[in-house]
Amino acid sequence: MSKQLKSTTADKKIIWPLQSLNFFMADLQAGIGPFLGIFLLAHGWKSGLIGSVMTIGGVAGMIMTIPAGALIDATKRKRFYVVISAVFTILASCIILFTQEFWLVSISQVATAIAGSAIGPAIIGITLGIVKQKGFNRQNGHNQAFNHAGNVAGSALSGYLGYKYGMPAIFLLAAFFGVLSIISVLMIPADAIDDNAARGMKEGGQDDKASGFKVLFQCKSLLVLAGALAFFHLGNGAMLPLYGLAAATKSHENASVFVSMTIIIAQLVMIGTSLLAMRMADKSGYWLVLLISFLSLPVRGFIAAHMASHTGIYPVQILDGIGAGLQSVAVPGLVAHILNGTGRVNIGQGAVMTVQGLGASLSPAIGGWIAQSLGYNTTFMILGGFAMGSILLWVVFAETIKDAC
Numbered sequence: 001m002s003k004q005l006k007s008t009t010a011d012k013k014i015i016w017p018l019q020s021l022n023f024f025m026a027d028l029q030a031g032i033g034p035f036l037g038i039f040l041l042a043h044g045w046k047s048g049l050i051g052s053v054m055t056i057g058g059v060a061g062m063i064m065t066i067p068a069g070a071l072i073d074a075t076k077r078k079r080f081y082v083v084i085s086a087v088f089t090i091l092a093s094c095i096i097l098f099t100q101e102f103w104l105v106s107i108s109q110v111a112t113a114i115a116g117s118a119i120g121p122a123i124i125g126i127t128l129g130i131v132k133q134k135g136f137n138r139q140n141g142h143n144q145a146f147n148h149a150g151n152v153a154g155s156a157l158s159g160y161l162g163y164k165y166g167m168p169a170i171f172l173l174a175a176f177f178g179v180l181s182i183i184s185v186l187m188i189p190a191d192a193i194d195d196n197a198a199r200g201m202k203e204g205g206q207d208d209k210a211s212g213f214k215v216l217f218q219c220k221s222l223l224v225l226a227g228a229l230a231f232f233h234l235g236n237g238a239m240l241p242l243y244g245l246a247a248a249t250k251s252h253e254n255a256s257v258f259v260s261m262t263i264i265i266a267q268l269v270m271i272g273t274s275l276l277a278m279r280m281a282d283k284s285g286y287w288l289v290l291l292i293s294f295l296s297l298p299v300r301g302f303i304a305a306h307m308a309s310h311t312g313i314y315p316v317q318i319l320d321g322i323g324a325g326l327q328s329v330a331v332p333g334l335v336a337h338i339l340n341g342t343g344r345v346n347i348g349q350g351a352v353m354t355v356q357g358l359g360a361s362l363s364p365a366i367g368g369w370i371a372q373s374l375g376y377n378t379t380f381m382i383l384g385g386f387a388m389g390s391i392l393l394w395v396v397f398a399e400t401i402k403d404a405c
Contacts, residue, residue, distance in 0.1 A: 014130055015139070017187035019146040021082070024180040025119065026150030036096070037241040039167050043100045050245075051238065051368020053102065057109025058237070058361025062354050064117040069350020072121040073199040073343070079126070081118045082185045088115035090178045097171055120353065121346045124332050126188065129198030133340050137333045141278025144328040148270035150177075155263035200336060200345030215344050216351040222338055224397045226355035228294065228390040229331065234359035235297055235386030236323065238367025238379075240266075243304055243316060246376035262317050269321025270328065277329035286337075287394070287401045289330040294390040296323035301384015305377040331356075359386075 037050050072078060092111035095104055123143070131139045154177060161169035216222055244262060280289050300319035303312060332349060339348040363383070371379040394401070 014188060014192045017184050018127065018130065018139075019142060021181055021184035021188070022123065022143045022146040023150035023153075024177045024184055025082075025086075025123070026147045026154060026177075037245055039096070040100065040105070041245060045100075046372065048365075048368045048372045049102070050241075051364035051366075051371075053106050053109055054241065054364035054368075055361050056106045057113040058357060058364065060110040061113030061117045062357030062361050064114045065121075065354045065357055066347065066350040068118040069121045069347040069353075072118065072125045072346040076195050078122050078129070078193060078198065079185045079188060079190065081122045082126075083182050085115040085119045085122070086178045086181050088112075090175045093174060094171055097168055117350075117353075121349050124336070124349055125198040125346050126185075126193055128200065128336065128345065129193035129195060130188075132194070132197045133200065133336065136336055137278060137281055137329075140332055141274050141329050144274035144325070145271045147328070148267045148274060148325065151267040152264050152271070155267065159261065159264075196343070198346075199343050200340050201343030215339070215342075215348045216355070219338060219348075220397075221400050221403070222335065222348060222352060224393055224400060225290075225331070225334060226352045228290070228393045229327075229352065229356035230359035231389030231393070232294055232297060232323075232327075232359065232387050233356050234363050234366070234389075235301065235383040236320075237360035237363025239297075239300065239304065239363075239383055240320065241364060242367050242371055242376060242379060242383075243313075245371070246304075258313075262313055265314060265317035266321040266324065269318050270325030273322055273325030274329050277326045281330060281333055285402060286330045286334040287398060289326050290334075291391070291394055293323045293326040293330070294387050294394060296320075297387035297390075298384040301380045301382075301387075304380040304384070 036054070040050050040053075072081065075081065089112050092108045092115065095108040099105070124140075127139055127143060128136055154173065157173055158170045161173055216226060240262060244258065277289050296319045300316055300323070303319070304316045306312070307316065331352065335349050335352055336345050339345045342348075367379055367383055370382060
């Protein structure tokens with residue numbers, strides 16, 4: 001009885017730092033990102049150029065995602081890469097405060113994206129290493145709930161501080177959350193992370209040096225998942241920043257408050273949908289969870305096209321919360337399940353995120369130039385329509401995915 005109590009206490013001492021890491025890392029990862037468009041707009045940038053600089057950062061992150069996943073699979077110092085990523089994200093973001101030159105802003109976004117590409121696989125690897133495959137779906141659901149709660153707190157504070165003290169306060173807040181992220185990850189004991197379990201390797205399994213794309217193309221269900229996510233994020237990636245810009249051009253109210261409200265509404269919904277996705281996946285697998293997430297985008301695009309206002313923010317961002325919240329649990333869980341026993345879970349995560357990132361990185365540039373040429377309403381309808389590709393893939397290959405689940 002005494003040993004069991006000690007074991008439970010020890011587990012809590014590991015799990016709470018992991019969950020606090022997800023909480024504080026949320027604002028560090030978001031940082032100035034959601035406010036970047038408004039900040040650059042205030043400094044005379046046009047929507048096409050703003051979209052282009054976001055795309056440059058997205059492409060850099062996409063290119064580095066597979067190497068980052070391979071690195072996390074190989075290393076036994078996963079906590080170290082979270083620390084390094086946090087430090088570089090803070091430093092790179094601060095460049096924008098001191099200069100708004102196109103190439104320096106682009107370099108900042110590239111550096112932030114490269115540093116950020118290691119954070120996601122590292123936290124997934126750390127979680128798998130602590131709770132193993134059996135406990136991953138449940139713990140990942142809790143991680144994502146804490147992550148979304150961190151986004152709510154960070155966005156609320158960013159909106160208030162941006163309104164009261166201006167944009168520099170938002171950077172300082174992101175830096176403060178970064179420091180707390182570093183403290184949280186260092187509170188997780190290194191010996192609590194099973195390195196074999198962290199990469200999904202069977203006990204006594206052989207190290208496989210397969211590349212990320214080889215992992216992807218060898219597995220049909222993984223390839224379908226990656227393609228469906230690419231279509232979804234081709235439409236979804238530009239939706240929030242463009243919605244913020246559309247409303248900012250029509251409203252005389254403080255832009256930072258409006259942007260923070262868009263984030264807060266979505267993230268509050270994501271807390272609930274993360275926990276719901278965890279339960280749905282346990283009961284009926286990941287196929288239905290992801291189908292619902294894909295269906296949310298066309299509806300969101302239609303509403304955004306007709307309600308670019310403070311009234312429209314609620315349905316538009318509730319739908320964003322449903323789509324992103326379900327995917328935040330279902331995608332890592334499905335990849336970890338498909339690749340369990342291969343020792344290539346994180347490189348597989350990286351491969352899926354790379355293809356997904358292709359859509360997300362192209363979205364701001366495509367959306368920005370369409371908005372500049374055809375207006376925001378038409379752009380939102382087009383962006384929402386991209387998810388039809390996701391839905392089609394998911395329905396046509398339903399049996400393949402259900403078998404993998």
